[in-house]
Amino acid sequence: MASQRPDGVAPVKQLPGGPGAGQLFRGFLWLGLTGFGGVLPQAQRMIVEKRRWLTTEEFVDLLAVCQFLPGGNVLxxxxxxxxxxxxxxxxxxxxxxxxxxxxxxxxxLGACYQEFEGSAEVRGAVLGLAAAGTGLLVATAFKIARALPRRWAPLCVAAACCAAVAVLGCPLIVVLPVLTAVSLLLNRRVPR
Structure with a gap:
């Protein structure tokens, strides 16, 4: 059990049954080696389905916090x-x-791409990788949506975010705080 630090800040609660540092390194090394175009789909599969380090609900909750923090979601x-x-x-x-x-x-890869960037085959390969990455991301979004309680509220907030940014051209820095407040209000008012 974690104890209070002398500076008054509570340390991160460590889970004794969780993966060890070596397991974490190997798991995320494999993830880094096998993923492309964003590794969120593979991360969900590894963490929840294969290694069972988190349940689907725990993964969704942790991912929600991680998406709100600055930086890459998977990082x-x-x-x-x-x-x-x-x-x-x-x-x-x-x-x-x-x-x-x-x-x-x-x-x-950057060194190789710089050498062959004018090639039609290279451009085609890059477009193909982008399409595959997009497909993996959409598939993961559907998996995560199934685990959400009261699915209509989060899906409406996600649709509003996409519409505001992609269709209306609103800046994400404005949309995020507004929709975070809306999401919190919906979460409080919607019966479980």
């Missing part, structure tokens, strides 16, 4: 899950695992 998710399981060492292990292989790969 925030890795750090949060690592900290939840093994404190600072767990967060560091998860982040190191997630970033190690992709960092090397991106540098190498």
């Amino acid at each position: 925030n998710l890795a750090a949060s899950l690592g900290a939840r399981s093994r404190g600072f060492a767990g967060a560091l292990a998860a982040l190191a695992g997630l970033l190690a292989a992709p960092s090397i790969f991106v540098v190498a």
Whole structure:
């Protein structure tokens, strides 16, 4: 059990049954090696379905917090899950695992792309990867939506966000706080 620190800040609660630092590193290293175009779908599959580190509901709750924080959602998710399981060492292990292989790969791929960027085949391959990544993201969104309680409220807020940003051209920095307030109000008023 976590104790109060001398500076009065409560430390992150560590879960004794959660994954160890080595497991976190290996799991997120594999995720970094196998994912492309955003690894949220693979992260959900690894964390919830394969390794059972979190339930679907816990994953959705943690992801909701991570999406609101600045930075990449999956980076925030890795750090949060690592900290939840093994404190600072767990967060560091998860982040190191997630970033190690992709960092090397991106540098190498960038050098190759610079060499062949004018090729029609390379442009076609990049468009194909973008389409596959989009499909994975949509599939994960549907999986997550099934786990949401009172599905209509979160889906309406998500649709309003898409419409405001994509159709009306409103800046995300304005839309996010407004829809966060709306979401909180809906969450309080909608019966469970």
